[in-house]
Amino acid sequence: MKKTDTLQGSLDLLVLKILSRQPKLHGYAIMTAIKATSGDVLNAEVGSLYPALHRMEKANWIRAEWTTKDSGRRSRLYQLTALGKKQLAAEELRWRTVSLAINRVLREA
Numbered sequence: 430m431k432k433t434d435t436l437q438g439s440l441d442l443l444v445l446k447i448l449s450r451q452p453k454l455h456g457y458a459i460m461t462a463i464k465a466t467s468g469d470v471l472n473a474e475v476g477s478l479y480p481a482l483h484r485m486e487k488a489n490w491i492r493a494e495w496t497t498k499d500s501g502r503r504s505r506l507y508q509l510t511a512l513g514k515k516q517l518a519a520e521e522l523r524w525r526t527v528s529l530a531i532n533r534v535l536r537e538a
Contacts, residue, residue, distance in 0.1 A: 442520040452508040
């Protein structure tokens, strides 16, 4: 199966779900988690992920804090907010609804 570079309409859901499981991740760790959890099928590109993170932060679904590692390198760690948890539930419901509808179309003779 060809790897997917574009996660059309599902990037928010995936990011929110990853952060619900593993709070306080930086962007690269989120990309890695999406790829690993999907069995190397889904690939969130930097050019899509960081604008999505900024948009979700602006919508108050996630919050970010700067941290400095022992090496002196700074990174932003992201975590869900209460509003983000509600949005995750809404995104999961939307995904399940769409998935069921697509499966119905695929089963039609």
